[in-house]
Amino acid sequence: MTAASRAGIRRAWRRGLGRLSPLGWVSLVVVVAAGVVALFPSAFAPRDPLAIDVLNRLKPPSAAASFGTDELGRDLLSRVIHGVRLSLGASLGIVLLTAFVGIPIGIVAGYLGRAVDTVLMRLADMFIAFPSLIMAMAIVTVMGPGLRNAMIALALVWWPQYARLARGTVLQLRELPYVEAASALGAGSLRIMVGHLLPNAFTPIAVKMSLDVSVAILATASFSFLGLGAAPPSPELGSLVTQGRNYFLQAWWYTTLPGAAILLLSLAFNSLADDLRDLLDPTLRY
Secondary structure, eight states: OOHHHHHHHHHHHHHHHHTOOHHHHHHHHHHHHHHHHHHOHHHHOSSOTTOOOGGGTTOOSOSSOTTOBOTTOOBHHHHHHHHHHHHHHHHHHHHHHHHHHHHHHHHHHHHHOHHHHHHHHHHHHHHHTSOHHHHHHHHHHHHOSSHHHHHHHHHHHHHHHHHHHHHHHHHHHTTSHHHHHHHHTTOOHHHHIIIIIHHHHHHHHHHHHHHHHHHHHHHHHHHHHTTSSOOTTOOOHHHHHHHHGGGTTTOHHHHHHHHHHHHHHHHHHHHHHHHHHHHHOGGGOO
């Protein structure tokens, strides 16, 4: 990469950051902080999240334990910090796996059209016909509870959304002059799809991916809450809410603080995705 290219990228980043709304800035700070915590949880967690201390069980928030303790005396702040790593990692994994499956199918269907398009889109319609969360729950029930299986199940039921979005974008792009010129110069279908259509179709897909991270956070938390995702003693945020609901009347912090972390992460990704859409969509600029 040349110095001019690097300078251009820096200018684009500065322009983009300069157009963020105040809420977008707050959301960016929350997302970056969550990412740092997820990468280095042990550096921020005051204690081992699995260390048991029954003499200090269900202690309220205090100077010794900022978030209080759970029914086994484990430090709740440490468990929430490690839970952010699990929830955020699982959510990003779901979105990336879904995009990895759905985007190529949508691009192939949109560019090749005809019988290929019909077969792939009817397959997508079969998945769309069922409520996604219920279908994902059924898949997890067959595969067995667990965070990994929940991630696979959600990716299996969400890929048609990305396929539909990629297909619709490619249907618009394939008639543009630069695609016809590449074809006339002898470029093969694979080269056109990967080198020309995918980069230009990625803007709406990137916005959807950023929005879906917040949806995936809520979905994985819901699966854990229902006993289909992460299981104790895992500190995944949804699992913490599940474990704390039996003690809500005597230990409000046990469910409230992990639930607040889920809410904060979801709102941050949603708000940041809204700003990203405004930055990337030229029709929304003013």
